[in-house]
Amino acid sequence: MNRPAVHVIGTGLLGTSLGLALRRAGYEVTLADLSPTARRLAADMGAGTAAEPEDPGIVVVATPPDVAAPTIVEALRRWPEATVTDVASVKTAILVRVREQTTARELDRYIGSHPMAGREKSGAIAAREDLFAARPWVVCSDEDTPSERLAQVVALAEATGASVIHLDPDFHDSSVARVSHAPQVLASLMAAQLKDMPIDGVGLAGQGLRDVTRIAASDPGLWTQILTGNAAEVREVLAAIRGDLDTMIDALELAPGAFASIASLLAAGNEGRDRIPGKHGAAPAKYAEVTVVVDDTPGTLGRLFADVGELGVNIEDIRIDHATGIRLGSVDISVIPAAQLTLTEGLLERGWRVPEAAIEQEGRE
Known part of the structure; x- marks a missing residue:
């Protein structure tokens, strides 16, 4: 099978993991990064060749979200025949910025995407070639997207072992605010409550606390970019959670009716938890x-x-x-x-x- 050459810009966790997965699938991969050390490390790990390509078929922008849009625009102009995608965790804000700076012909070659995969660790050294295996990979296209370019992005995602899902950018951002971005905030805020706690008390921690705070080890700089990039949606979710927290705080005054309020909030949590898909994306079990x-x-x-x-x-x-x-x-x-x-x-x-x-x-x- 003739696979297009892929150029990955950004050799952090996602970019390097992508290079590893695509190399395994038979793609030719070249790498770029503002940091020569990061690019060389990714290349040494086997993610691709540290070189500038002449005419790549696909360019994947795997930079931090705050510089993704200008990098996409630059890639569209530098390689006028290439299909350009990105792996940023926010889609609408990036699309708006790219649309403002490109022509219709250039925009036709850009297809935003987002693999729903990651780790609490960052950088090329944390990369894994199976990072995307059995994970959803969101592709955001519309009726104007050329079918052959869409097929390239879908094939690339599926080559990593991911399962492609087609979503509207706004729906994507609203969804990830609930399943990814707000949970990161809550995990970090809960972990912050342990910062000044006596060590003997922290020593009582069980698996429940470890489960809740695992992702609190994530990179604050990266997550500041993600949260600000999807600020409106995350703010809406956190406001709703604040309402439930206020209800719980009031109920813990133990006035008449408090027990019913507490139980109701916890039961709502049971209902939400039961909606999370089971193994391999199957129905909850x-x-x-x-x-x-x-x-x-x-x-x-x-x-x-x-x-x-x-x-x-x-x-x-x-x-x-x-x-x-x-x-x-x-x-x-x-x-x-x-x-x-x-x-x-x-x-x-x-x-x-x-x-x-x-x-x-x-x-x-």
């Missing part, structure tokens, strides 16, 4: 959990997973929590409800420490 207490020693998890496999049970999801002060942890194994009893009994027979409440509950149902 409810799983049963089997908790196993394990020693924090080499090989323990390997033996546990081997035993689960021998029992013929598929692990749908897994979570590990570490005890404080002792070398023990708990592994929560999510399985389909029909497999819960088989797994619990089988692990007990093999000597694993499993709370027997699951068996007792199964027997009562």
Whole structure:
């Protein structure tokens, strides 16, 4: 298959990961970055060649969001035959700026896109060739987009293992404000509450706090650009959350009716959580959990997973929590409800420490 040469501008986490994935898929990739060190690092990692191309088929702008629009415009003019896309997490503001600075013919060659993938770590050193695998990749086109150029961008995204979704830019920005941008703010604000907390208190942290604050390790500079680029949508979401927070704060005065308000807010959270897609983008699914207490020693998890496999049970999801002060942890194994009893009994027979409440509950149902 004849694949167009790809030029990636920006060799941070996304740009380098993209280069790695495209090279694996058989694309010829060249790299550019304002930092010669960053470009050389990406090249040394195998993401592409640190060179300026003469006539690339596709140019991917993977710069920070605040400089994406001028970089796109420059690419459209420098390579007048190339299809130009970007991977920024905001789409409407960039499209408006590009439209203001280009002709209709130039604009026809620009197609905004956004892979819904990332890590809390940044830079080329954090790149992975499988970063986009099984992740949604949003492509924003319209009825005026030339079909052959749209096909190039779709093929590029699918070559990384991503699943392409076509969305309007405004709908994209409204959606990511809720599923990505506002969660980043909330994670950071929650983590900030630990900044001056006595260390003995922080030591009580369990997996719940780790889950909520994991993405708080993200780069503040990058996220300032993302949040300001999608400011109106994020502001709307945070205002709605502020309303719910005010309701919860008032309810915790424990006046008459408070218990109903608290329960209602928590139940709304249950409903929202249940709408998050399941594995591989499938419909949401409810799983049963089997908790196993394990020693924090080499090989323990390997033996546990081997035993689960021998029992013929598929692990749908897994979570590990570490005890404080002792070398023990708990592994929560999510399985389909029909497999819960088989797994619990089988692990007990093999000597694993499993709370027997699951068996007792199964027997009562």
